[in-house]
Amino acid sequence: MTLRGIMYMSVAAAIAIPLYAQAQDFTPTGDRILSDPTYLPPQGQFVGDTSYGYERGDGDISDPGGDRAATTRHTGNIVRQSFAYGVTDALSLNLGIGYGFSDQNRVTSANGTTTTNQSGWENPSLGATYRLLDQHNHPVSLDIMGEYSPDAFESRNATQTRDGTIARGGSEVDLGVGLGRETRFFTVRGVFFDKYFGDSTTDNPNVGGANATNAYWVPSVGIQTQARFTDRLSANVGADYNFNGSPRVVSAAGVEHIAKLGDYQTVNVALNYHFIPNRLVGSVNYHHTFQDRTNEVFADPALDFFRERSSDGVGAELRYVFK
Numbered sequence: 001m002t003l004r005g006i007m008y009m010s011v012a013a014a015i016a017i018p019l020y021a022q023a024q025d026f027t028p029t030g031d032r033i034l035s036d037p038t039y040l041p042p043q044g045q046f047v048g049d050t051s052y053g054y055e056r057g058d059g060d061i062s063d064p065g066g067d068r069a070a071t072t073r074h075t076g077n078i079v080r081q082s083f084a085y086g087v088t089d090a091l092s093l094n095l096g097i098g099y100g101f102s103d104q105n106r107v108t109s110a111n112g113t114t115t116t117n118q119s120g121w122e123n124p125s126l127g128a129t130y131r132l133l134d135q136h137n138h139p140v141s142l143d144i145m146g147e148y149s150p151d152a153f154e155s156r157n158a159t160q161t162r163d164g165t166i167a168r169g170g171s172e173v174d175l176g177v178g179l180g181r182e183t184r185f186f187t188v189r190g191v192f193f194d195k196y197f198g199d200s201t202t203d204n205p206n207v208g209g210a211n212a213t214n215a216y217w218v219p220s221v222g223i224q225t226q227a228r229f230t231d232r233l234s235a236n237v238g239a240d241y242n243f244n245g246s247p248r249v250v251s252a253a254g255v256e257h258i259a260k261l262g263d264y265q266t267v268n269v270a271l272n273y274h275f276i277p278n279r280l281v282g283s284v285n286y287h288h289t290f291q292d293r294t295n296e297v298f299a300d301p302a303l304d305f306f307r308e309r310s311s312d313g314v315g316a317e318l319r320y321v322f323k
Contacts (some may be wrong), residue, residue: 002289027184030135033320035234035272035281037189037224038141039088040131044323049082049096051317059309064301069108072309076102078122078166090131094147098122100166104158116158120165121174123149135182136245137240145176145193155202162205170200170213180224189224197245207301209252213259236285237269244292256299262292262307270317283317 032039034047041047054077058119061070082096101119108114127147136222155169173196180189182257195218201210222240229235244261251257270285 016141022321028135028139029182029184030141031182033182033226033228034278034321036047036182036187036226037236037238038135038143038178038187040090040129040143041084041092041321043086043089045086046322047084047319048322049080049084049317049319051080051113053078053080053313053315055311055313057309057311059291059307062306069305071107072104074102074311076100080122081123090134092127092129094127095125097124100165105262114160116160116164118158118164118166120163120167121153122292123152123167125149127174127287137182138180139181141178141180141182143178145178147173147174148172149174151198151200155200157202157204157206157211159205164319166210168197168200169202170215172174172196173197173198177258185228187224187226191222191224191240192220192221193222194262197247204252211252212250214248216247217242218245226272230243230275234272237268239265241265249291255303257303260295260297262294265290266290279321281319283319285315285317287313289313 002176032042051287055075057072057074059072059074060068061072063069078100080096080098080099082094084092085093086092099119099121101117103115103117106114106116125147126149127145129143129145131141131143133140133142151168151169151171153169154165155167156165158164174193175195176192177194178189178192180187197218199214199215200213202213203210220240220242222238224236224238226236227232242264244256244263246260249257249259266289268285268287270283272281272283274281289311290310291309296303296305296307298304
């Protein structure tokens, strides 16, 4: 199925859910449904998640006068594997890792089209979720979440003759809270995360040495929903807003600037099917990211440049229970 086909199918599902919901059962329940946003593995349950994602982003780069200096297109592929284990009914532990490969085309009037490639491992992640309130005993479920990614793999810019890597060159910490309510037909969950990107370095073979980026925070708020049409078929719709940071960057050549990264917003939809009820679930998904304008601010304003871009992505996911 094409990117456009999945996008149209997903939008149709998002429009149909409110219409279909009018005649459905909204009796509260606290079931742990494998595809649901509020799902948490119960004690002794071991869960796997295998996913593939493809994303394409297009953008324009402008000079201080507002004239377009270049256009870019980035395509990326990522395969991820994660596992979670229910230590108790309230506490689960998780770990995950991903491998990706991508390319970027840059078109300028002076140099024409240049293409660079990136590949390699993402930093692994280790995390935990603790359920403070369970909807079996309360009107809502309330989770606190934490995840840590160590600086495990080299970060390197790509050149015309050598691939770059996809690792960021620094550690990450992600802290969050989720508040959800589940009924027989519908689940809604609000989430807040605050992600810390630690100091990072990226080797720059074009110049020699490394680019260094100071640490920064990215808070985000979001909403996650699921509508269950049958015991096997459901659809998820969600959105989030990310308040991006403005870290200080020092290039390998010693030039300093402020990277105003620009906030970004994502909308996403997914269709899920339980091949084996609550033990094996397959999903297809689509998301679109709206990226606010970014600005690289130098001491000499003549060096400033601006970037505007957006991206679309599709993916497939398989979740499965071992016990």
